[in-house]
Amino acid sequence: MLRYKYRLPVSGAAFAVLIAFIYSLSSTLIMPVFPLFLKSLVNKSAYVGYFMSFIYFLVLIYILISTYFLKNNKITILKFSVFGFGITIFLLTIINSVTQLIILEIFRTLFIAVNFVVMGLLIRDASTKKTISKNEGYYFAIINISFFIGPIIGGFLANAYTIKTVFSIAAIFPFLVFLLLFTQKGKTHNTRIEKVNLFANIKNFFRNKNLLINYFISLGLMAWLTIIYIYLPLYMSKEGLSEKTIGLVLAFTVIPLVILEIPVTKLTKYFGYKKLFCFGFLLIALFGIATFFTNQIYIKLLFFILTNLGIAFVEPLKEAYFFETNKRSDEVNFYPIFKTSSDVGNLTGPLIFSTILLFTNFSIMFLVASILMLIFALISLTLKETK
Template sequence: MKLKMQQLPLWRQNLYVLWFGVFMTGMGMSEIMPFLSLFIAELGDFSKEQLSLYSGLIFAVTFLVMAIVSPLWGKLADQKGRKLMLLRASIGMCIVIFLMGFVTNIWELLLLRALQGAFGGYVSNSNALVAAQTPRQHSGHALSILVTGITAGNLLGPLLGGFLADAFSYRTSFHITGVIMFLVFLLTWVFVHEKQQEQPAQKQTVTKTLTFTDIRKNKVILLLLTTTLLVQVVTMSINPILSLFVKQLLDPGQSVTMMAGLVASMPGISTVIAAPAFGKLGDRIGTHKLLIFGFVFAMVVFAATTFVTNVYLLMFLRLLTGVSDAALLPVIQTLLTKNTAPENTSLVFSYNQSFQSLGNMCGPLFGSAIAAIFNYRGIFAFCSLIMLINFVSFTRSKLFVSNEK
C-alpha cells in the first residue's frame, strides 16, 4: 500500500489520505446526535427541561470552543507546519472521544466535548495543506473532494452512531470512534507529506503579528468568511423543527422518524455527488460563474421550499439544496486560497472553520426563532432572503472582477 501511494503525485497522495481524515472527523463530530439525549439521561436523574438544556449545551460547546481556538491553531500551523497540526488534532480527538466512553457524570462529558472542540483543526489544516500544495489548475477540484469528505462524514456519522449504539452500547461507540481516529493519526503520520518552503524574514514577521483585525480589514476575506457563516446558518436552520415540519406534511399513520431521516440526509447526499463535478467545472469556467449559479440556485430552491405541499417535494428540494452547497462551498475555499498569502493560509482557513462553527451554532437558533415568530415555512423564505443579501454583497464587491483577471 505504501509503495502504491508513493507512486502518486504528492498532492494526490495527501488528498486521498486527508479525505479519509476529514471524513472520519465529520463522523466523530456527528455520530453522537442519535443518542445524545439518551446517553445524558443515563448520567443522572434529570427532568425533561434539564435534559433538553444539557443536550443543547453539550452539542453547542464543541462548536463554541472550536470557533474560539481555531485561529490560534491556524497561526501556529503557519509557523510550525500544517502536518504537525494534523497530527495534534487527530491524536487529540482520538484520546478525547475514547475517554467519553468512561464518563460518569454530565460535567465530565461537557468537559470532554469542550476539549474535542479545542483539539479541532484537522479539517481547516487539511484544506490549507491541500490548497497550498495542489497545482493551481487542480485546486478547485481537490478542495471540492475534501468538501465531500467532511459532508459524507457528517451525513453518515449519525447512521454509524445509531448502528454502533444498537449493536454494542453508547460507550463502546465512543471507543470504536477513538480507535478509528488513531488510525487517522497513523495514516497522516506515514502518508501525508508537507513540502517546506523557506519564507523571507519579513514575511515571517507578518505571520507572527497577523490578527483578526488585519483579516477584518481585508474586505474580500471577510466577505468569504461571512459567506461560510451564512451558508452554514441556512443549512442548519431547519434542523430543530425538521421532524415537526415533516409530521405536518405527512398523512396520519406514516412514519415520521424514517421520513425525517431521509429528508435530513438529502442535502448531504447531493453535495457528495455534485461537489467534485462542480470543482472541475469551476477550474475550467472560472469561480465567478459558479458562484453566481450557487447563489441564484440557492435563492430559488429556498423560495420554492416555502410552498411545499408534501414530504416528497420537500425531499426533492432539500436534495437541490445540497447542489447549491456543492457549488458554493468549494468556490469559497478556492477564493480563500487565491486571496491569501501562502504563509497565512492555515490561519485564514482556521478562521473559516471558526465561522463555520459559529454557523453550526447559530443556524438552529435562527431556525427556532423564525419558526416561533412566523411558522416552519418562514424559515425557508428567510433563508432565500439571506442568500439574496449575500449575493448582492458579492456583486457590489471587487471580488467578481479581481478573480477573473
C-alpha cells in the same frame, strides 16, 4: 517515536485527501445521532442549537489561536491532534450529564479546530495556483463520500444497538489516521513566521474587501448547513422517524454534492466565481422556501435534499477563491481567520434558528433560514473576480 519503513503509494494532495476522508468518517458516523444525544441531555430541541453554538464558539477561539501552532511541522501537529480527537470521541460513551459534556467539549473542540485548519493547509501545500481549484474539488467530492457513507452506518448502528455504540466505532478512525501519518516523511511547506500578531492579521484580513465578502459567503453556507445537520434530524425525530431513516436522509443530501462538486470547479473559467456563488444560494433559497408549502414529510425532505444542489456551487469554490487571491506568504496568517467563517456560521446560525424555534415551529424556522440565503446570494454578486 513510531516509525514505519513502509511508505504509502500516495503522497501530496492524494494523501491529504485520503486522511481527511478517513478522519471525516468519525464525524459523519455520529452526525445523525449527536443532536439526538444532546436532546437527551438538554430536553428541548431549541436548547440543542444553543449548545451547538457553545461548541462552535470554542472552535472559533481555537482556530484564531491556531496561527501560533502553524509555525511547526503540520504533520507533527496533526499526529497529536487526531490522537486527542479519537480519545475525546471515545469518552462520549461515558458522558451522562451536561456538565460532563461541557468539560469534554473544551478539549474535543481544540482538536476539531486544529484538524480543520491543518488538513486544509495540507491540500494547499500540495497544490499550485493552477491546480488548487481542481484539488479542492476532488477534496470536497471525496469528503462528501464519507458524508454519504457515515450517516447511513451511524443511523443503522444506533437503530440496531445504541448511540454510544456509534461513538465507540467512530473513535477508531482518528486512530487510523494517526497511524497513517507515520508513513509520511512529515515534510510539508512551512512558511517562516518570525512573529505572530493575531490582531494585526485580523485587521489586515477584514480590510480586504474580497476576503471579507468571501468570509460572509462561507459563513452563510455554514449557517444553512446547521439546518441540515442539527435541526433536520431533530425535526425527523419529532415526526417519529427512526435513527436509521435519519441517517439515510442525511446520506441522500450528499448525492448532489458528490455528483456536482468536481464539475462545478471547472465552470469557474467560463462563469467566474460570483455568478456560481449567487446561483448556489438562489437554489438553496428556492428549495428551502418550498418546504414551507407542503405538510408531506417526505416531500419536505426531498426539498431539503435538493438544497444541496446549491451547496455544490458554493462549498468547493469558497476555499479555491481564497487560495487564488492570496500570496502563499499570507496564507498561514489569513487561512485560520478565513476558517473561522465556518464556525461563526455554525455559531450564529443555531443562535438565530433556536430563538425562532422557541417561539414558533420548525416550518417557520426553515422558512426564515431560506429567506436569509437570498441575502447571501446578493452579497456574492459584489465579489471581485480573480481574472
